[in-house]
Amino acid sequence: MTNSSAPLAGRREWTAFVVLLLPLLLVSMDVSVLFYAVPAISESLGATGTQQLWIFDVYAFALAGLLITMGSLGDRIGRRRLLLLGAAAFGLASVAAAYAQSAEMLIAARAVLGIGGATLMPSTMALVRNLFRDDKERSKAIGIWSGAMAGGIALGSVVGGVLLEHFWWGSVFLINVPAMVLLLVLVPVLVPEFKDPRPGRFDLLSVPLSMGAVLPVIYGLKQIAADGFSRPMGLCVAAGAAVGCLFVRRQRTVPHAMISRELFRHRAFGTGVGLNALAAVGMMGSAFFTTQYLQSVLGKSPMEAALWGLVPSLAVAAVAPFATAAAQKADKARVIACGFLVAAAGYGVLTLSGTGSLVTVLAGSALIACGIVSVMAPASDMALATAPPEKAGSAASLLETGQEFGGAMGMAVFGSIGTAVYRRDVEESMPAGLPGDVVAAVRETLGGAAGAATRLPDATGGSVLAAAREAFTHGMTVAAVGGAALLILGAALSLAAGRGMRNHSTTEEPTTPQLATRP
Numbered sequence: 001m002t003n004s005s006a007p008l009a010g011r012r013e014w015t016a017f018v019v020l021l022l023p024l025l026l027v028s029m030d031v032s033v034l035f036y037a038v039p040a041i042s043e044s045l046g047a048t049g050t051q052q053l054w055i056f057d058v059y060a061f062a063l064a065g066l067l068i069t070m071g072s073l074g075d076r077i078g079r080r081r082l083l084l085l086g087a088a089a090f091g092l093a094s095v096a097a098a099y100a101q102s103a104e105m106l107i108a109a110r111a112v113l114g115i116g117g118a119t120l121m122p123s124t125m126a127l128v129r130n131l132f133r134d135d136k137e138r139s140k141a142i143g144i145w146s147g148a149m150a151g152g153i154a155l156g157s158v159v160g161g162v163l164l165e166h167f168w169w170g171s172v173f174l175i176n177v178p179a180m181v182l183l184l185v186l187v188p189v190l191v192p193e194f195k196d197p198r199p200g201r202f203d204l205l206s207v208p209l210s211m212g213a214v215l216p217v218i219y220g221l222k223q224i225a226a227d228g229f230s231r232p233m234g235l236c237v238a239a240g241a242a243v244g245c246l247f248v249r250r251q252r253t254v255p256h257a258m259i260s261r262e263l264f265r266h267r268a269f270g271t272g273v274g275l276n277a278l279a280a281v282g283m284m285g286s287a288f289f290t291t292q293y294l295q296s297v298l299g300k301s302p303m304e305a306a307l308w309g310l311v312p313s314l315a316v317a318a319v320a321p322f323a324t325a326a327a328q329k330a331d332k333a334r335v336i337a338c339g340f341l342v343a344a345a346g347y348g349v350l351t352l353s354g355t356g357s358l359v360t361v362l363a364g365s366a367l368i369a370c371g372i373v374s375v376m377a378p379a380s381d382m383a384l385a386t387a388p389p390e391k392a393g394s395a396a397s398l399l400e401t402g403q404e405f406g407g408a409m410g411m412a413v414f415g416s417i418g419t420a421v422y423r424r425d426v427e428e429s430m431p432a433g434l435p436g437d438v439v440a441a442v443r444e445t446l447g448g449a450a451g452a453a454t455r456l457p458d459a460t461g462g463s464v465l466a467a468a469r470e471a472f473t474h475g476m477t478v479a480a481v482g483g484a485a486l487l488i489l490g491a492a493l494s495l496a497a498g499r500g501m502r503n504h505s506t507t508e509e510p511t512t513p514q515l516a517t518r519p
Contacts, residue, residue, distance in 0.1 A: 013131045016190035023120040028152030033160040040169040047103040062114025064404040065211040071122035071397020072258045078195040079123045086119025091180030098170030125396035129384045130194040143324030143377040154313040157306040196390035200256030209247040216240030221408035271497045272383030279375040280406025285414035286368045289476040296446045312369035323374035332378040333498020340491035343371025347484035351477045418475035425471035446472045
C-alpha cells in the first residue's frame, strides 16, 4: 500500500538531508582514504607489516561488528542523539589519528573511527526514512543516499592522494574534522529527534552475540579473498555462522529483541535486505579485480588508477536519478531485475578484456556500477518503506550489515576464482629454470610477480611479467562469467519475489505515534 497521503517534505527537511550526506560521504571515504598514506605512515611511525594491515582493517571490522548494535541503540535513545555522539567521537578520533605518535595509537584511533562510523551510518539512513514520509520523496532521497555512498568510496582514494601531494599524512584524517563540527552545529537545528516510544529493555547479551556472528565471518572471508581458502579461515567463518544461529535464536525468543520481529512481518523487508546484499556481492567482486587491473596490468600509478576509477562513479551520478524515477513509476522488483541485468552486461563486457583494455574495463565497470546502484536504491527503499518508523534504525543497520557481508562474500568468492585461474595459468607459462623464491612470488600474486620480475634479467623478467598479466586477466574474465551468471540469477529472484508481493511494496504507517521533538 502506498503512502501518497503523507505530508511532503519542505525546505527544512531537504536541507537537513543535505547535512546528513556529510557523515555518509566521510564514512564511505574513510574506507579508501588510506590507500596512498601507508608508505608515509610506515616511515613516520615505523609500522610493521602486521600493524599496517590492522591500520587498514580495524576500521572496517569495528564498523561491521557494531552496525546492528548501534541501529538498535538509536531506536532507543534517539537517532539524532546517536548521530551527534557518533559525530563527536568521529571528529575526536580523527584528530587523534592525525597526530598519532605510534602505530598502536593509530590503530586505536582507527578503531574508534569505526565505532563512530557504526553510529553514523544507520542513523543517517534511519533519519532519511523518518524525514521523508511520502513514497516518491523517500525513494528519491534514498537514491541520492546510495549514489553518495558509492561516490564517497571512489572519491576517498583521490582525496587522499591529493592531500598527500601537499600535506603530511595526518591531513587525510583532519579533513573529517570541519565536516563533523558543521554536523554538530546544524543537526540540532535542522533535524528533529526520532525514537521508539516503547523500546523495551536493551538486550545486552545480543551485543557480543551479534559481534561474534559478524566479525569472524567478515574476517574469514577477507582472508580467503587475499590468501585463498584455508582450513583455519573456513573454521573461522563456520564459527561466526554458528554464533549467528545463536543470535537469530535469541532474537526469535526474547521479549525485547535487539532486532524487532516486526521487521519481518512483511515479505518485502527480507527481500530488500537480501537483494541489497546480493548486489554488494556483485559490486565488490568487480572492484577486487578492476583496481588491481589498472595498476598491475596497465601499469598506472596509484593516483592515475584512482582518477580513472572515478569514471564509473560519474556514470552512477548520471544514472541514479533515472533509476529512482523508474522505481517510482514502475514495479520495484522489475526495476531491480533490470539493474541486475545491466550489471550482468557489465560483467559480460569485462570478459572481453585483454591486457591493454582500459576502455573495455572502464565501460564494464561503469555498467556494473550503474546496474548495482539501480538495485541498491530501490531494494533499500523497499525494505525501509515496510519497516515501522520507530524501528528504522534497526532496519537500516540490517541493510548495511547485509552489504558488509555481501561485499566480503564477493571478494572471497570471485577473488578465489580469479586466484585459482591465475595460479594454474602462471604455472603453465613460467620459463623453466627460475629460482624457487621467484617461482613462489610469481605464483602468489600479480604484485609478487611484478616485484620478482625486477630481480631477473630484462628479457626473462619481461616474459614472466607478461605471462603473469595474461594469467591475471584470464582469471578476471573467468570470474566475470561467474559474476554475470550470479546477477542474472539475482534478476530472476527479484522477479519471482515481486510476484509474491506485487501489491505490498509498502505498508501503512503504524498507529502507534512516533516521538518527534523539534528543537
